[in-house]
Amino acid sequence: MNSGQKRDAAIVGIHEYPSRDVEGRFSPLQIKAESAAMALADAGLSARDVDAIYDAGDGGGMAGLGISEYLGLKPNVIDTTMVGGSSYEFHAAHAKRAIASGKAKVALLTYGSTAHSNAFAIGVGGHGGGAGMPGPAENMERFCGMTLVSNYAMVAHRHMHEYGTTSEQLAEISVATRLHAMRNPEAVEAMRALEFMDIRETSIQDVVSSRIIADPLHLLECCMISDGGGAVVIAAPEVARDCAKPPVWVLGGGEATKYPENGGDITTSAAAQSGPLAFGEAGVSPDEIDIAMIYDSFSITVLTLLEDLGFCKKGEGGSWVEGGRLRFDRPSEGPALNTDGGGLSSNHPGMRGIFLLIEATRQLRGESCSQVEGASLAVAHGNGGMLGSRHCAGTVVLGRD
Amino acid sequence: MAEPTRPLPKAQEHDTGAFWEATKNHELRYQRCDDCEAIVFYPRRHCTSCLGSRLTWHTSKGEGTLYTYSVVRQSYHPFFRARAPYAVAWIDLDEGPRILSNIVGIEDPTKELSIGQRLRVEWEDHEELAVPLFRPI
Numbered sequence: 001m002n003s004g005q006k007r008d009a010a011i012v013g014i015h016e017y018p019s020r021d022v023e024g025r026f027s028p029l030q031i032k033a034e035s036a037a038m039a040l041a042d043a044g045l046s047a048r049d050v051d052a053i054y055d056a057g058d059g060g061g062m063a064g065l066g067i068s069e070y071l072g073l074k075p076n077v078i079d080t081t082m083v084g085g086s087s088y089e090f091h092a093a094h095a096k097r098a099i100a101s102g103k104a105k106v107a108l109l110t111y112g113s114t115a116h117s118n119a120f121a122i123g124v125g126g127h128g129g130g131a132g133m134p135g136p137a138e139n140m141e142r143f144c145g146m147t148l149v150s151n152y153a154m155v156a157h158r159h160m161h162e163y164g165t166t167s168e169q170l171a172e173i174s175v176a177t178r179l180h181a182m183r184n185p186e187a188v189e190a191m192r193a194l195e196f197m198d199i200r201e202t203s204i205q206d207v208v209s210s211r212i213i214a215d216p217l218h219l220l221e222c223c224m225i226s227d228g229g230g231a232v233v234i235a236a237p238e239v240a241r242d243c244a245k246p247p248v249w250v251l252g253g254g255e256a257t258k259y260p261e262n263g264g265d266i267t268t269s270a271a272a273q274s275g276p277l278a279f280g281e282a283g284v285s286p287d288e289i290d291i292a293m294i295y296d297s298f299s300i301t302v303l304t305l306l307e308d309l310g311f312c313k314k315g316e317g318g319s320w321v322e323g324g325r326l327r328f329d330r331p332s333e334g335p336a337l338n339t340d341g342g343g344l345s346s347n348h349p350g351m352r353g354i355f356l357l358i359e360a361t362r363q364l365r366g367e368s369c370s371q372v373e374g375a376s377l378a379v380a381h382g383n384g385g386m387l388g389s390r391h392c393a394g395t396v397v398l399g400r401d
Numbered sequence: 402m403a404e405p406t407r408p409l410p411k412a413q414e415h416d417t418g419a420f421w422e423a424t425k426n427h428e429l430r431y432q433r434c435d436d437c438e439a440i441v442f443y444p445r446r447h448c449t450s451c452l453g454s455r456l457t458w459h460t461s462k463g464e465g466t467l468y469t470y471s472v473v474r475q476s477y478h479p480f481f482r483a484r485a486p487y488a489v490a491w492i493d494l495d496e497g498p499r500i501l502s503n504i505v506g507i508e509d510p511t512k513e514l515s516i517g518q519r520l521r522v523e524w525e526d527h528e529e530l531a532v533p534l535f536r537p538i
């Protein structure tokens with residue numbers, strides 16, 4: 001580690017809720033609470049130690065308040081940043097700040113979702129139409145039936161047009177994450193619970209011959225919709241030193257927004273702004289990173305984010321990912337991607353940013369199912385909102401002692 | 402049972418209502434800032450470049466270039482499900498605004514579209530407003 005790095009706060013406890021299909025038997029709030037208990041136990045801490053709560057409002061009711069009452073906490077710091085799937089990277093960076101300033105010693109982040117169960121209950125798979133007055137952007141856009149997948153697909157099309165990126169190159173991302181998923185028993189069980197047709201390692205040919213959902217994106221380039229949740233505990237150095245597991249330091253954070261602009265570049269995401277901020281604070285460069293936990297809602301999300309975070313130049317992502325470079329067993333070729341199986345093949349309940357922190361922590365502790373030998377630096381990058389229109393970016397750089 | 406209908410904008414929406422009002426007359430309008438000349442779109446009460454409030458409405462000639470698109474093969478919305486495959490696109494109007502719309506007037510959107518191609522607005526009339534769709538020129 002560089003001597004200039006500030007070890008203000010560390011991830012000391014993690015838990016990933018194992019079930020991806022709770023069959024409507026548990027609520028998001030219950031998943032949050034169970035995950036909180038498990039993550040605190042993982043850290044060797046108790047609920048009484050928690051003095052800061054980070055909550056994206058996924059439990060319903062007023063964000064931050066509902067979860068405090070439900071858990072019986074009386075936190076001194078209540079942060080309710082809600083930026084979709086990137087919320088948890090924002091939370092981790094904010095927790096580092098709050099702890100560094102002396103406002104808190106133990107921060108708790110929780111997530112719970114029953115997106116899969118809900119979709120079955122309402123029978124449509126998302127996208128309800130609100131009856132109230134739409135916002136101005138929505139009022140300009142909703143008439144044309146842009147689905148979630150087509151929003152991202154429009155980034156892929158433009159990327160292909162400008163840089164010659166191919167579907168085969170994008171498929172590398174799906175193939176690497178599936179390889180990692182097949183090594184993760186919880187991911188394999190998830191694919192079973194969600195009734196995936198074919199639970200096995202995939203080839204590039206498998207991906208590009210799966211059916212197209214929205215041109216040019218194929219089924220195997222799209223994430224699953226699961227239930228799930230998790231929790232992360234972040235603590236001050238004096239607490240972290242006495243915790244059950246070795247600390248995983250939050251070395252740097254960056255955040256940014258991106259939205260449609262007249263004449264703008266759809267192939268560049270908010271990560272181009274948040275990445276340098278996080279790497280800069282951490283005093284780390286992308287080529288030092290062992291583990292890249294990158295929000296994989298779709299293949300194109302990862303390709304775009306890898307470029308924007310500086311792993312390769314803009315437009316060169318397609319050739320950069322070729323040849324299996326992102327696999328966990330090619331550490332000499334650069335970082336391993338989403339070693340838990342990612343949103344594509346393990347867990348995507350809607351806002352999967354917390355799993356990026358969790359798997360990065362497993363890697364830096366040496367606990368991953370696809371462990372990279374000697375992994376010491378990781379980046380977790382969350383993309384919240386939609387890549388092809390408006391989204392937030394949260395980048396966090398993590399390191400072990 | 403009533404046919405499923407296209408989800409329509411609300412002409413009462415505070416920022417964009419005037420845009421939709423003008424579509425009745427098949428006018429595709431956008432704003433330009435009197436102070437800094439920035440193009441403002443979607444419409445707002447303020448300039449997104451200088452936050453000034455002196456904006457003037459202009460009418461686009463309705464022609465532009467396909468910036469990017471996707472062909473939706475699968476939608477859960479009853480109106481759109483019946484129309485799949487259909488093309489959703491970001492279009493750069495010649496005057497500067499980038500607008501999201503559908504491409505119509507082609508047999509097979511999976512084969513006949515290409516980024517950079519020229520497009521012209523085509524209005525779909527509804528009771529209280531018209532929706533701007535685009536067709537290859």
Ligand SMILES: [Zn+2]
Pocket residue numbers: 434435436437438439448449450451452453
């Ligand atoms: Zn201005």
